[in-house]
Amino acid sequence: MKEIxxxxxxxxxxTExxxxxxTAQGSMYPQTFGLKLGCxxxxxxxxxxxxxxxxxxxxxERFK
Structure with a gap:
């Protein structure tokens, strides 16, 4: 993953x-769950x- x-x-x-x-309830999930997990x-x-x-x-990669 490219560093921003x-x-x-x-x-x-x-500048610091x-x-x-x-995590947990605040995880991001793909639009269509399927077998993909959140992250x-x-x-x-x-x-x-x-x-x-x-x-x-x-x-x-979980969103592709």
């Missing part, structure tokens, strides 16, 4: 970020203001 480069928080301008993961969502979070500045699913 974020230089500054669009809300406060800070951390990753967080949303966690990875968030990039500004450590200064706490804003989520980017989100993506961790296993894109």
């Amino acid at each position: 480069k974020i230089d500054n928080c669009p809300y406060c301008g800070a 970020f951390t990753k967080g993961y949303q 966690p969502i990875e968030h990039t979070i500004c450590t200064e203001c706490g804003s989520i500045v980017h989100s993506r699913v961790t296993k894109i």
Whole structure:
């Protein structure tokens, strides 16, 4: 998976970020479930203001 480069928080301008993961009830599922499972969502979070500045699913192959 290609890494997304974020230089500054669009809300406060800070340059420090951390990753967080949303799982369980917050998992993302394909439009048609079938036998495909959901997957966690990875968030990039500004450590200064706490804003989520980017989100993506961790296993894109489950959506193809």
